[in-house]
Amino acid sequence: MWFNTKLVALASGAATGGSAINAFDNALRNAGIADFNLLRVSSIIPPQTPIHRLDPAMGIVKGVGRMIPAVYETLITDTVGETVAVGIGVGVPRGSDDSGVIFPASGSGTGDQVEAKLKTIIDEGMVSMRRVGSYDLRTIIAEATSEGPWTCVVAALLFFDDDLTPLVAKNLVPLSD
Numbered sequence: 001m002w003f004n005t006k007l008v009a010l011a012s013g014a015a016t017g018g019s020a021i022n023a024f025d026n027a028l029r030n031a032g033i034a035d036f037n038l039l040r041v042s043s044i045i046p047p048q049t050p051i052h053r054l055d056p057a058m059g060i061v062k063g064v065g066r067m068i069p070a071v072y073e074t075l076i077t078d079t080v081g082e083t084v085a086v087g088i089g090v091g092v093p094r095g096s097d098d099s100g101v102i103f104p105a106s107g108s109g110t111g112d113q114v115e116a117k118l119k120t121i122i123d124e125g126m127v128s129m130r131r132v133g134s135y136d137l138r139t140i141i142a143e144a145t146s147e148g149p150w151t152c153v154v155a156a157l158l159f160f161d162d163d164l165t166p167l168v169a170k171n172l173v174p175l176s177d
Contacts, residue, residue, distance in 0.1 A: 085141060
């Protein structure tokens, strides 16, 4: 195995830019993760993995271009006045050595609407598909109303191993039950 997950961290951000790609880069900056190359992975969190949140007040994590596995969702609009939101949800089985699930959601509308969508998706993934009796749900949401020219929202869950964890250690806030 080439990557042994030590912890995961949720991050989110929103920003504008003169182009779609600059709005995306600025949203990554706002989330504190613009200094990484994100490698999109699918939807499983290893059993007993600690889940944290990146503290946006701590600034950009100095990833110096390192590649990092991530589940992320982004939405970009150039429609002035449109509210957009994205989110990442994590379902973690309680008292179990089973894997959890990570799902993204996005849409035109509020963060509350995206969070409700995430709860439905995660519940289906945990209860209906995996037959998990009880689980904890963690979410992170980004929402913005476009003022033009381009607005981007991004939410991400990043996987950290022993080599990457020191880069982010001072930026982490534990998530409690």
